[in-house]
Amino acid sequence: MYDEKPTGDLTLRTMAMPADTNASGDIFGGWVLSQMDLAGGIAAGQRAEGRVVTIAVDKMKFIRPVHVGDVLCVYAEVIRVGNSSMEIKLESWALRHRYGHREKVTEAVFTMVAVDDGGKPRPVPKRD
Numbered sequence: 243m244y245d246e247k248p249t250g251d252l253t254l255r256t257m258a259m260p261a262d263t264n265a266s267g268d269i270f271g272g273w274v275l276s277q278m279d280l281a282g283g284i285a286a287g288q289r290a291e292g293r294v295v296t297i298a299v300d301k302m303k304f305i306r307p308v309h310v311g312d313v314l315c316v317y318a319e320v321i322r323v324g325n326s327s328m329e330i331k332l333e334s335w336a337l338r339h340r341y342g343h344r345e346k347v348t349e350a351v352f353t354m355v356a357v358d359d360g361g362k363p364r365p366v367p368k369r370d
Contacts, residue, residue: 246346248335250319253281258312258336269308274334274348275299277316282330285318286354289328290366297327298353306336306347313337315344326363327355 254277264270279296286294308314315335322329334348358364 248315248317248333248346250317250331250333251285252315253284253318254314254316256314258308258310258314260310263310267310269310269312269314271304274304274308274314275302277314278332278334278348278350279352281316281318282332282352282354285320285330286328286352286356289320289323290354290356292364293357293359294328294354295357295361296352297355300351300353302348302350304348306345308334308336308347309338311339313339314347321351323366325365326357327353328366329353 256277258269262269262273283294317333319331320328321331330352332350332352333346335344336347337344356364356366
């Protein structure tokens with residue numbers, strides 16, 4: 243289990259704080275999802291060379307809870323580029339300093355669309 247390594251580029255790191263907890267004391271899943279959305283937007287925005295919006299979240303999987311004090315690391319990889327849309331594979335890993343290891347806590351595929359200043363879809367620049 244601990245031999246697994248993250249895939250993609252480390253795109254975002256943040257610490258889970260007490261204000262981010264749910265009623266059970268674990269970090270709220272919506273907070274983790276929002277961090278993944280930020281990381282997906284960063285990766286897609288770099289690839290699209292501009293503004294992007296999230297249009298779908300597919301195969302969202304919550305694997306393990308995140309705890310207060312964990313450092314959440316979100317890894318992103320662009321796995322498909324269409325005309326204006328992109329699929330971004332995202333994995334979140336928790337650095338659990340109190341235990342001295344990291345664990346995958348979530349994974350999903352986000353679909354992002356490149357948009358112009360008016361919010362209309364625009365082509366993603368081609369790469370050689």
